[in-house]
Every structure is written in structure tokens, then in C-alpha cells.
């Protein structure tokens with residue numbers, strides 16, 4: 001197991017949740033104003049989405065009805081974030097908007113828990129599912145009373161640099177669509193996509209941070225092997241990745257253009273690139289994204 005060195009690799013830093021005084025339940029998001037927000041599964045992804053919204057005052061902590069699987073994590077999360085966190089699913093399923101964020105393996109259990117709770121026929125609740133690979137058709141079969149949107153977010157939402165792909169189910173009114181888009185826009189960029197593209201989107205954007213983190217760690221390891229202290233190597237690796245991404249985006253460069261700009265004839269960079277090609281880095285990354293997309297389809 002990886003043991004972080006003291007003061008270096010920190011656990012995921014979540015925002016504090018001190019609510020601004022008098023914040024409304026779910027403010028300023030479209031014309032739709034649900035009075036409460038159910039969260040089924042308040043784990044890493046739900047926290048990455050909701051905590052920045054709570055922190056900025058967009059969602060009042062009192063409006064959140066979060067449900068987790070175990071009393072131990074309910075107690076811990078209540079103490080940590082000052083929210084009411086329960087294990088009784090009815091807490092969340094009675095809300096007009098529900099974020100479904102359990103592991104896909106727990107979908108059937110979550111659906112069973114929802115079944116006993118009456119759903120208004122006139123004002124059908126909105127279900128936002130972030131479950132990887134679970135298609136709208138299956139969700140609609142399990143939650144027939146809900147209107148459903150599939151969302152594929154990623155963890156950089158924690159620092160408001162997220163990406164979220166949305167695929168819409170049937171009959172979601174325009175103001176609710178706007179509300180959902182604005183909700184995810186608080187933590188990054190939002191794209192509407194055909195559902196058929198969500199697996200590939202997830203493979204790149206949701207799994208991608210793990211691949212990039214691996215690259216950062218490996219580059220830092222290389223720098224340590226070449227003589228830099230560990231802390232400095234990690235900081236420089238992160239900065240190099242962030243700076244490179246910013247340069248590619250801001251100057252709208254194709255990656256090959258940037259690579260050619262940096263690699264001078266007979267120089268250091270081309271020596272390194274030659275090694276990367278020999279080791280198959282490019283192919284490894286291609287296959288990693290394809291494998292993640294295939295796994296997402298398997299989960300369907």
C-alpha cells in the first residue's frame with residue numbers, strides 16, 4: 001500500500017462548509033426552486049459536487065437530506081460537515097430532487113428502498129444519477145415515478161475545475177434542465193451529450209484524473225532518481241502538468257505542436273520522448289481509456 005510521506009501527499013482536501021448566514025435552500029439556479037435536495041450515497045463524488053455548493057452558499061446545509069450505508073459514516077459526516085446525514089433512505093427519497101451517488105453494485109438496493117416511498121404523480125421528482133455505466137432505460141425501469149438525468153462528473157469538481165457530461169431522460173421541463181446545468185456549472189464545465197457517448201466521456205474525464213495522477217507520480221519519481229528532493233519533485237511535477245494543460249488550452253495548440261516546440265534536435269526532450277515511445281506510453285494510455293469505456297459498458 002502507498003504510504004504518503006508526512007506533509008506531502010495529503011488526503012483529498014474538501015472545502016469547509018460554513019454556510020453564509022441566511023442562505024436560501026437552493027438559490028439562484030434557474031426558475032426551479034426545490035425546497036430540499038436528497039442525496040443517496042454521500043461518498044466522494046457526492047461530496048465533490050455538493051460541498052463547494054454549500055461552501056459558496058448556493059445550497060443551504062439544512063436543505064440537504066443525505067443518506068449513507070452505515071451509521072458510522074453518518075456520524076462521521078455529520079460531525080465533519082454539519083449536515084444531517086441519515087441511514088433511513090426515506091430521508092432522501094421524499095425530496096423533489098435526488099442525487100443518486102451509490103456504487104453501481106448498490107443500485108438494486110437503492111431502488112428497493114425507494115419503492116416504498118410514494119412519489120407525487122403531478123410533480124414528478126427529478127433524479128440525477130451519477131452511477132457509472134447505468135443507462136437511462138434501466139434507471140427509468142427502476143424509478144418509474146421519477147424524471148431522470150444521467151450525469152458524469154469528475155473529481156476536479158472539488159476545486160471547481162470539473163467536467164460534467166449530461167444525458168437527459170424523457171420529459172424533463174426546460175427550467176429543470178437549466179437548474180441541473182447551473183448546478184454542475186458551479187463546479188466546472190457542463191456538456192450535453194448523447195447517452196451513447198457517456199462511456200467514452202467517463203473513460204477520459206472521470207477515470208482520466210487517476211491516469212494523470214499516475215503520470216505525475218512517475219515523473220516525480222524520475223526526478224527523484226535524477227537527484228531532486230521528493231517534495232520539490234512532486235511540486236514541480238504538478239506545476240508542469242497544470243502549466244502544460246493551461247498552455248495547450250489558452251493557445252489552442254494541438255499536443256503534437258507543443259511536443260515539437262519543446263523537442264529540439266539532438267536535445268534532452270527528444271531523448272526522453274524516444275524512451276517513452278520505446279516503453280509504449282502512448283499505446284498504454286490509449287488502451288487505458290478504451291478499457292475504462294469497455295468496463296463502463298459492462299456495468300450497464
Ligand SMILES: NC(=O)c1ccc[n+]([C@@H]2O[C@H](COP(=O)([O-])OP(=O)(O)OC[C@H]3O[C@@H](n4cnc5c(N)ncnc54)[C@H](OP(=O)(O)O)[C@@H]3O)[C@@H](O)[C@H]2O)c1
Nearest residue numbers: 041042043044045068069070073101102103104131132206
Ligand atoms: N469517483 C469518481 O470520480 C466518479 C466519477 C463519476 C461517477 N462516479 C460514480 O459515483 C458513484 C459513487 O462513487 P464514489 O466514488 O462517490 O463512492 P463512495 O465514495 O464509495 O461513496 C458511496 C456512498 O454510498 C453510501 N452507501 C452505501 N450503501 C448505501 C445504501 N444502501 N443507501 C445509501 N447510501 C449507501 C456509502 O456510505 P457508507 O460509506 O456508509 O457505506 C457512501 O457514502 C458511483 O456510482 C460511481 O460510478 C464516481
